[in-house]
Amino acid sequence: MQNNDLLADRLTETLSDNTFFLEKAGSRRLVTRDLVHEEYRIWDPYRSKLAGLILKGSSVSIKSTYSVLYLGAANGTTASHVSDIVSEGTVFAVEFSTRTMQDLIKISVQRANLVPILADVRYPESYKNMMPKVDIIYQDVAQRDQAGIAIRNAELHLKKDGLLILMIKSRSINSVRKNYEVIDEEVNKLKRFFKVEELLDLEPFQSDHKAAVVTKKSQ
Ligand SMILES: C[S@@+](CC[C@H](N)C(=O)[O-])C[C@H]1O[C@@H](n2cnc3c(N)ncnc32)[C@H](O)[C@@H]1O
CATH class of the missing domain: 3.40.50.150 (Vaccinia Virus protein VP39)
Known part of the structure:
Protein backbone atom coordinates (compact mmCIF):
# COMPACT_ATOMS: atom_id res chain seq x y z
CA MET A 1 0.00 0.00 0.00
CA GLN A 2 1.17 3.59 -0.61
CA ASN A 3 3.40 5.00 2.04
CA ASN A 4 3.40 8.68 2.73
CA ASP A 5 2.68 11.07 5.53
CA LEU A 6 -0.61 12.01 3.86
CA LEU A 7 -1.96 8.71 5.16
CA ALA A 8 -1.39 9.74 8.74
CA ASP A 9 -4.53 11.87 9.11
CA ARG A 10 -6.66 8.99 7.89
CA LEU A 11 -5.28 6.53 10.44
CA THR A 12 -6.85 5.98 13.83
CA GLU A 13 -5.27 3.88 16.55
CA THR A 14 -6.55 0.53 17.75
CA LEU A 15 -5.84 -1.08 21.14
CA SER A 16 -2.77 -2.85 19.75
CA ASP A 17 0.53 -1.21 18.82
CA ASN A 18 1.38 -0.69 15.12
CA THR A 19 -2.25 -1.50 14.21
CA PHE A 20 -4.64 1.11 12.81
CA PHE A 21 -7.95 1.68 11.11
CA LEU A 22 -7.50 3.37 7.75
CA GLU A 23 -10.46 5.44 6.60
CA LYS A 24 -10.59 5.36 2.83
CA ALA A 25 -13.39 6.35 0.47
CA GLY A 26 -16.03 5.88 3.15
CA SER A 27 -14.74 2.47 4.21
CA ARG A 28 -12.62 1.43 7.15
CA ARG A 29 -9.79 -1.08 6.74
CA LEU A 30 -7.59 -2.65 9.38
CA VAL A 31 -3.85 -2.19 8.67
CA THR A 32 -0.53 -2.90 10.36
CA ARG A 33 2.62 -0.82 10.02
CA ASP A 34 4.97 -3.00 7.98
CA LEU A 35 8.09 -3.93 9.90
CA VAL A 36 10.07 -4.46 6.70
CA HIS A 37 8.98 -1.72 4.31
CA GLU A 38 7.86 1.78 5.16
CA GLU A 39 4.19 1.23 4.49
CA TYR A 40 0.93 0.03 5.95
CA ARG A 41 -0.39 -3.43 5.08
CA ILE A 42 -4.07 -4.24 4.83
CA TRP A 43 -4.98 -6.96 7.32
CA ASP A 44 -7.85 -8.98 5.86
CA PRO A 45 -10.33 -10.36 8.45
CA TYR A 46 -11.57 -12.93 5.92
CA ARG A 47 -8.07 -14.42 5.75
CA SER A 48 -6.98 -13.85 9.33
CA LYS A 49 -9.06 -14.76 12.38
C1 LIG B 1 -6.03 -22.83 9.99
S1 LIG B 1 -4.35 -23.01 9.59
C2 LIG B 1 -3.60 -21.60 10.36
C3 LIG B 1 -3.77 -20.29 9.62
C4 LIG B 1 -2.90 -19.21 10.20
N1 LIG B 1 -3.15 -19.09 11.62
C5 LIG B 1 -3.15 -17.86 9.57
O1 LIG B 1 -4.05 -17.14 10.00
O2 LIG B 1 -2.38 -17.47 8.68
C6 LIG B 1 -3.85 -24.28 10.70
C7 LIG B 1 -2.38 -24.65 10.61
O3 LIG B 1 -2.06 -25.45 11.73
C8 LIG B 1 -1.14 -26.43 11.35
N2 LIG B 1 -1.24 -27.52 12.33
C9 LIG B 1 -2.27 -28.37 12.50
N3 LIG B 1 -1.99 -29.23 13.47
C10 LIG B 1 -0.73 -28.94 13.92
C11 LIG B 1 0.11 -29.50 14.90
N4 LIG B 1 -0.28 -30.53 15.66
N5 LIG B 1 1.32 -28.92 15.10
C12 LIG B 1 1.73 -27.87 14.36
N6 LIG B 1 0.97 -27.30 13.39
C13 LIG B 1 -0.25 -27.83 13.17
C14 LIG B 1 -1.58 -26.81 9.93
O4 LIG B 1 -0.52 -27.41 9.22
C15 LIG B 1 -2.02 -25.46 9.38
O5 LIG B 1 -0.96 -24.84 8.69
Whole structure:
Protein backbone atom coordinates (compact mmCIF):
# COMPACT_ATOMS: atom_id res chain seq x y z
CA MET A 1 0.00 0.00 0.00
CA GLN A 2 1.17 3.59 -0.61
CA ASN A 3 3.40 5.00 2.04
CA ASN A 4 3.40 8.68 2.73
CA ASP A 5 2.68 11.07 5.53
CA LEU A 6 -0.61 12.01 3.86
CA LEU A 7 -1.96 8.71 5.16
CA ALA A 8 -1.39 9.74 8.74
CA ASP A 9 -4.53 11.87 9.11
CA ARG A 10 -6.66 8.99 7.89
CA LEU A 11 -5.28 6.53 10.44
CA THR A 12 -6.85 5.98 13.83
CA GLU A 13 -5.27 3.88 16.55
CA THR A 14 -6.55 0.53 17.75
CA LEU A 15 -5.84 -1.08 21.14
CA SER A 16 -2.77 -2.85 19.75
CA ASP A 17 0.53 -1.21 18.82
CA ASN A 18 1.38 -0.69 15.12
CA THR A 19 -2.25 -1.50 14.21
CA PHE A 20 -4.64 1.11 12.81
CA PHE A 21 -7.95 1.68 11.11
CA LEU A 22 -7.50 3.37 7.75
CA GLU A 23 -10.46 5.44 6.60
CA LYS A 24 -10.59 5.36 2.83
CA ALA A 25 -13.39 6.35 0.47
CA GLY A 26 -16.03 5.88 3.15
CA SER A 27 -14.74 2.47 4.21
CA ARG A 28 -12.62 1.43 7.15
CA ARG A 29 -9.79 -1.08 6.74
CA LEU A 30 -7.59 -2.65 9.38
CA VAL A 31 -3.85 -2.19 8.67
CA THR A 32 -0.53 -2.90 10.36
CA ARG A 33 2.62 -0.82 10.02
CA ASP A 34 4.97 -3.00 7.98
CA LEU A 35 8.09 -3.93 9.90
CA VAL A 36 10.07 -4.46 6.70
CA HIS A 37 8.98 -1.72 4.31
CA GLU A 38 7.86 1.78 5.16
CA GLU A 39 4.19 1.23 4.49
CA TYR A 40 0.93 0.03 5.95
CA ARG A 41 -0.39 -3.43 5.08
CA ILE A 42 -4.07 -4.24 4.83
CA TRP A 43 -4.98 -6.96 7.32
CA ASP A 44 -7.85 -8.98 5.86
CA PRO A 45 -10.33 -10.36 8.45
CA TYR A 46 -11.57 -12.93 5.92
CA ARG A 47 -8.07 -14.42 5.75
CA SER A 48 -6.98 -13.85 9.33
CA LYS A 49 -9.06 -14.76 12.38
CA LEU A 50 -7.02 -12.44 14.59
CA ALA A 51 -7.92 -9.48 12.36
CA GLY A 52 -11.55 -10.65 12.58
CA LEU A 53 -11.29 -10.72 16.37
CA ILE A 54 -10.04 -7.14 16.49
CA LEU A 55 -12.79 -5.98 14.12
CA LYS A 56 -15.38 -7.72 16.29
CA GLY A 57 -14.40 -5.34 19.10
CA SER A 58 -12.10 -7.51 21.23
CA SER A 59 -10.34 -5.72 24.08
CA VAL A 60 -7.11 -7.61 23.38
CA SER A 61 -4.16 -5.23 23.35
CA ILE A 62 -0.88 -6.49 21.88
CA LYS A 63 2.13 -4.34 22.78
CA SER A 64 5.14 -3.82 20.55
CA THR A 65 7.45 -5.36 23.18
CA TYR A 66 5.48 -8.58 23.65
CA SER A 67 6.70 -12.06 22.88
CA VAL A 68 4.10 -14.28 21.21
CA LEU A 69 3.95 -18.04 20.76
CA TYR A 70 1.99 -18.66 17.56
CA LEU A 71 0.65 -22.21 17.27
CA GLY A 72 -0.34 -23.19 13.73
CA ALA A 73 1.45 -20.45 11.84
CA ALA A 74 0.77 -21.96 8.38
CA ASN A 75 2.44 -19.88 5.64
CA GLY A 76 2.66 -16.82 7.88
CA THR A 77 -0.27 -14.70 6.70
CA THR A 78 -1.33 -13.76 10.22
CA ALA A 79 2.06 -14.38 11.80
CA SER A 80 3.59 -11.67 9.60
CA HIS A 81 1.04 -9.14 10.90
CA VAL A 82 1.78 -10.21 14.47
CA SER A 83 5.46 -9.65 13.63
CA ASP A 84 4.53 -6.11 12.49
CA ILE A 85 2.73 -5.50 15.79
CA VAL A 86 5.45 -6.81 18.14
CA SER A 87 8.12 -4.76 16.38
CA GLU A 88 10.35 -4.77 19.50
CA GLY A 89 9.36 -8.27 20.59
CA THR A 90 9.40 -11.76 19.09
CA VAL A 91 6.99 -14.19 17.44
CA PHE A 92 7.81 -17.87 17.90
CA ALA A 93 5.85 -19.44 15.05
CA VAL A 94 5.22 -23.20 15.29
CA GLU A 95 4.08 -25.24 12.33
CA PHE A 96 4.37 -28.96 11.57
CA SER A 97 3.86 -29.03 7.81
CA THR A 98 7.27 -29.04 6.11
CA ARG A 99 5.77 -27.67 2.88
CA THR A 100 4.19 -24.70 4.66
CA MET A 101 7.31 -24.21 6.74
CA GLN A 102 9.23 -23.33 3.56
CA ASP A 103 6.99 -20.25 3.05
CA LEU A 104 7.29 -19.33 6.70
CA ILE A 105 11.08 -19.50 6.53
CA LYS A 106 11.07 -17.17 3.49
CA ILE A 107 9.06 -14.63 5.44
CA SER A 108 11.28 -14.95 8.50
CA VAL A 109 14.39 -14.14 6.48
CA GLN A 110 13.11 -10.56 6.18
CA ARG A 111 11.73 -10.43 9.70
CA ALA A 112 14.30 -10.67 12.46
CA ASN A 113 11.58 -10.99 15.11
CA LEU A 114 9.87 -14.01 13.51
CA VAL A 115 11.33 -17.33 14.63
CA PRO A 116 9.96 -20.35 12.71
CA ILE A 117 9.85 -23.61 14.65
CA LEU A 118 9.14 -26.90 12.89
CA ALA A 119 7.32 -28.90 15.56
CA ASP A 120 4.05 -30.52 16.55
CA VAL A 121 2.09 -28.31 18.96
CA ARG A 122 0.68 -31.42 20.68
CA TYR A 123 4.14 -31.83 22.20
CA PRO A 124 4.99 -28.40 23.66
CA GLU A 125 8.01 -29.74 25.55
CA SER A 126 9.71 -30.32 22.17
CA TYR A 127 10.30 -26.57 21.72
CA LYS A 128 10.84 -25.69 25.38
CA ASN A 129 14.55 -25.05 24.93
CA MET A 130 14.04 -22.76 21.95
CA MET A 131 12.11 -19.97 23.64
CA PRO A 132 11.41 -18.09 26.88
CA LYS A 133 7.93 -17.82 28.45
CA VAL A 134 5.71 -15.53 26.41
CA ASP A 135 3.15 -12.76 26.99
CA ILE A 136 0.63 -14.18 24.51
CA ILE A 137 -0.13 -17.60 23.07
CA TYR A 138 -2.18 -17.47 19.88
CA GLN A 139 -3.52 -20.83 18.72
CA ASP A 140 -5.16 -21.60 15.39
CA VAL A 141 -4.80 -25.31 14.69
CA ALA A 142 -7.35 -27.63 13.19
CA GLN A 143 -6.93 -30.47 15.68
CA ARG A 144 -9.38 -32.54 17.70
CA ASP A 145 -8.02 -31.68 21.16
CA GLN A 146 -7.80 -27.89 20.75
CA ALA A 147 -8.41 -26.97 24.40
CA GLY A 148 -6.01 -29.67 25.61
CA ILE A 149 -3.26 -28.41 23.30
CA ALA A 150 -3.82 -24.84 24.52
CA ILE A 151 -3.75 -25.89 28.18
CA ARG A 152 -0.51 -27.86 27.82
CA ASN A 153 1.19 -25.06 25.89
CA ALA A 154 0.07 -22.44 28.40
CA GLU A 155 1.31 -24.53 31.30
CA LEU A 156 4.77 -24.69 29.81
CA HIS A 157 5.14 -21.47 27.82
CA LEU A 158 2.79 -18.74 29.09
CA LYS A 159 3.86 -16.14 31.66
CA LYS A 160 1.79 -16.03 34.87
CA ASP A 161 -0.09 -12.91 33.77
CA GLY A 162 -0.10 -13.85 30.07
CA LEU A 163 -3.00 -14.09 27.66
CA LEU A 164 -4.15 -17.07 25.61
CA ILE A 165 -6.14 -16.49 22.44
CA LEU A 166 -7.68 -19.67 21.12
CA MET A 167 -9.50 -19.95 17.81
CA ILE A 168 -11.85 -22.89 18.32
CA LYS A 169 -12.92 -24.61 15.14
CA SER A 170 -15.81 -26.92 16.00
CA ARG A 171 -15.72 -28.90 12.73
CA SER A 172 -12.17 -30.09 13.40
CA ILE A 173 -13.23 -31.49 16.74
CA ASN A 174 -16.45 -33.16 15.71
CA SER A 175 -18.19 -32.71 12.37
CA VAL A 176 -21.40 -34.46 13.42
CA ARG A 177 -22.40 -32.78 16.68
CA LYS A 178 -23.87 -29.28 16.89
CA ASN A 179 -21.31 -26.47 16.74
CA TYR A 180 -22.32 -24.83 19.99
CA GLU A 181 -22.14 -28.14 21.92
CA VAL A 182 -18.60 -28.81 20.73
CA ILE A 183 -17.48 -25.27 21.50
CA ASP A 184 -19.13 -25.33 24.96
CA GLU A 185 -17.22 -28.49 25.77
CA GLU A 186 -13.88 -26.96 24.77
CA VAL A 187 -14.63 -23.79 26.72
CA ASN A 188 -15.54 -25.85 29.81
CA LYS A 189 -12.18 -27.60 29.59
CA LEU A 190 -10.47 -24.20 29.46
CA LYS A 191 -12.45 -22.96 32.46
CA ARG A 192 -10.72 -25.46 34.75
CA PHE A 193 -7.44 -23.58 34.33
CA PHE A 194 -8.35 -20.17 32.93
CA LYS A 195 -10.63 -17.22 33.44
CA VAL A 196 -12.57 -16.57 30.25
CA GLU A 197 -12.24 -12.86 29.46
CA GLU A 198 -13.96 -12.93 26.07
CA LEU A 199 -15.84 -15.40 23.93
CA LEU A 200 -16.64 -13.98 20.51
CA ASP A 201 -17.92 -15.40 17.27
CA LEU A 202 -16.11 -14.26 14.14
CA GLU A 203 -19.13 -13.83 11.84
CA PRO A 204 -19.24 -12.64 9.10
CA PHE A 205 -15.51 -13.14 8.60
CA GLN A 206 -15.27 -16.82 9.60
CA SER A 207 -18.00 -19.35 10.23
CA ASP A 208 -17.88 -22.31 12.64
CA HIS A 209 -15.27 -20.55 14.77
CA LYS A 210 -15.35 -19.04 18.20
CA ALA A 211 -12.50 -17.02 19.67
CA ALA A 212 -11.75 -17.51 23.37
CA VAL A 213 -9.52 -14.98 25.12
CA VAL A 214 -8.46 -16.30 28.53
CA THR A 215 -6.03 -15.60 31.38
CA LYS A 216 -4.50 -17.98 33.92
CA LYS A 217 -6.71 -18.47 37.00
CA SER A 218 -3.96 -18.19 39.57
CA GLN A 219 -3.57 -14.42 39.05
C1 LIG B 1 -6.03 -22.83 9.99
S1 LIG B 1 -4.35 -23.01 9.59
C2 LIG B 1 -3.60 -21.60 10.36
C3 LIG B 1 -3.77 -20.29 9.62
C4 LIG B 1 -2.90 -19.21 10.20
N1 LIG B 1 -3.15 -19.09 11.62
C5 LIG B 1 -3.15 -17.86 9.57
O1 LIG B 1 -4.05 -17.14 10.00
O2 LIG B 1 -2.38 -17.47 8.68
C6 LIG B 1 -3.85 -24.28 10.70
C7 LIG B 1 -2.38 -24.65 10.61
O3 LIG B 1 -2.06 -25.45 11.73
C8 LIG B 1 -1.14 -26.43 11.35
N2 LIG B 1 -1.24 -27.52 12.33
C9 LIG B 1 -2.27 -28.37 12.50
N3 LIG B 1 -1.99 -29.23 13.47
C10 LIG B 1 -0.73 -28.94 13.92
C11 LIG B 1 0.11 -29.50 14.90
N4 LIG B 1 -0.28 -30.53 15.66
N5 LIG B 1 1.32 -28.92 15.10
C12 LIG B 1 1.73 -27.87 14.36
N6 LIG B 1 0.97 -27.30 13.39
C13 LIG B 1 -0.25 -27.83 13.17
C14 LIG B 1 -1.58 -26.81 9.93
O4 LIG B 1 -0.52 -27.41 9.22
C15 LIG B 1 -2.02 -25.46 9.38
O5 LIG B 1 -0.96 -24.84 8.69
